[in-house]
Amino acid sequence: MNAPLRRVAISVLVLFTLLIVNVNYIQVVRSDELREDSGNTRVLTEEYSRERGSIVVDGTEVALSVPTQDTLEYLRQYPQGPLYAPVTGYYSLVYGAWQLEDAENEVLAGSDARLFTRRLTDLFTGRDPSGGDVVLTLDAGVQEAAMAGLEGVTGAVVALDPSTGAVLGMASTPTYDPGRLSSHDPADIRAYAEELGAMDADPRLNRATEDNYPPGSVFKVIVSAAALSTGEYTPETVVPAPDVLTLPGTSTQLRNFGNSSCSSSQEQSLIDALTISCNTAFAQLGIDLGEDRVREMAEAFGMTGERLEIPMRTAGSSIGDIESEAALGQTSIGQRDVRMTPLQAAMVAAAVGNDGTLMTPHLIDQVRAPDRTVIDRADPEELSEPVTPEVADQLQEMMESVVTEGSGRAARIPGVTVAGKTGTAQVSGDVPDHNWFVGFAPADDPQIAVAVFVANGGGTGGDVSAPIAGDVMQAYLEGQGG
Structure with missing residues (x-):
């Protein structure tokens, strides 16, 4: 073979080799990336050519x-869009899937391994492939009451079944219409997304799970649990409750809400300190207990900084770094670096209501095949046991006092004993305080635990968040015939 032919042959061989390498690189190495690329029209066309499964609440497709x-053969619709948007998210041509639409995409799209038999049957019968349904634990009445209570404010509500961890309600405001982000009109989708992004508070953020906030006095439940768990304290134990507490090693003076006095004697029982939410008493109590006990109790309730999957991933909750006794005093009243998601706050209340056992929160009750056959069902799991049943009983007694005699009166329900704790968290000098309430009902046999968060509500947890919590708990109890 002469030199020119040899060069041509070598060039063809090199080009052919490069072609094989490129094909394998695209089909093997980059296959997942290209398949998930929202700009891949072939994938989009394929996805929209099959019926996506439904998300179901109380028998209704949401x-x-x-x-x-x-x-595109199928259009995603959300009949009660804004009501369930924080949970469902959207399924968008432009922005992909979000919230449950993303977390449960394999089930809804029909590619989940649990649907293999169905896919195989479709292949042999020629039946059009379709996705499975995701049935949620949400209670429609709870969700409606929660969203109604949050109307006009920025905030979140989470309601749990204390005995199972099932999420009964998950509301976040402001809300939005996921249907507009899931239309077949890319221009309108982008215009609506820009409108949402220009708002002061982006409605696409689920404030119940995706962000954390200073909890204020809600954290005093955890400090109370740490004290009672030592065996050295009871609800009747008298603790210091000065009008002003100078934090150790500093000239910083910590005062009670509104510069009020907790007790004319400068001391009071632990139950009274929680009932009226005495800052100085709990700051000193936390200092006396020490960082290790406060941190260990917070982590036992789930404040480890780690993310949960319910199945959407949540933000973490933690008490942050504590570099001094002064910092510990501020931490002990839920300020400084303490951060909680509303979900975590509801978990604290649920654990107390469930005799000290914290159940893992979950949103999905069951997964169904396209023929409505149940192929998977929730199996409640214990997450931790932060306190003993005896300590839980003492905390219940103290939290009942908050609602019957103290700062949480607005959460009362006629004919039902409610246990709870208010929280008012300072943000900065120019910004109104955050307002919180956590609680459960009935106090002696808890069926529902709830956390209400209102961002920059401008009042107190007792007058802003507690009434919402009362309405949510009452809606559930009435719906259950209680």
């Missing part, structure tokens, strides 16, 4: 796919 006459 997200479903309907046939169209478009190139």
Whole structure:
């Protein structure tokens, strides 16, 4: 073979080798990346050519796919869009899937391993493939009461079944219409997304799970638990409650809300300190207990900084770094670096209501095949046991006092004993305080635990968040015939 032919042959061989390498690189190495690329029209066309499964609450489809006459054969719809948007999220041509639409995409799209038999049957029968349904633990009445209570404010509500960890309600405001982000009109999708992004508080953020906030006096439940768990304190133990507490090693003076006095004697029982939410008493109590006990109790309740999956991933909750006794005093009243998600706050209340056992929160009750056959069902799991049943009983007694005689009166429900704790958290000098309430009912046999968070509500947890919590708990109890 002469030199020119040899060079041509070598060039062809090199080009062919490069072609094989490139094909394998695209089909093997980059396959997942290209498949998940929202700009891949072939993938989009394939996805929209099959019926996506539904998201179901109390037997009603809150997200479903309907046939169209478009190139994309199915359109995702949300009949009660804004009510469930914080949970369902959206399924968008432009922005992909969000919230449950993303977390449960494999089930809804029909690619989940649990649907393999169905896919195999579809292949042999020629039946159009379709996705499975996700049935949620949410209670429609709770969700409606929670969203109604948050109307006009920025905030969140989480309600749990204390005995199972099932999420009964998950509300976040402001809210939005996921249907507009899931249309077949890219221009309108982008315009609506820009509108949402320009708002002071982006409605696409689920404030119940995706962000954390200073909890203020809600954290005093954890400090109370740490004290009672030592065996050295009871609800009747008298603790210091000065009008002003100078934090150790500093000239910083910590005062009570509104510069009030907790007790004319400068001391009071632990139950009274929680009932009226005495800052100086709990700051000193935390200092006396020490960082290790406060931190260990917070972590036992779930404040480890780690993310949960419910199945959407949540932000972490933690008490942050504590570099001194002065910092510990501020931490002990839920300020400084303490951060909680509303979900975590509800978990604290649920654990107390469940005799000291904290159940893992979960949103999905069951997964169904396209023929409505149940292929998976929730199995409640214990997450931790932060306190003993005896300590839980003492905390219940103290939290009942908060609602019957103290700062949480607005959460009372006629004919039902409610246990709870208010919280008012300072943010900065120019910004109104955050307002919180956590609680459960009935106090002697808890069916629902709730956390209400109102960002920059401008009042107190007792007058802003407690009434919302009362309405949410009452809606559930009445719906259960209680």
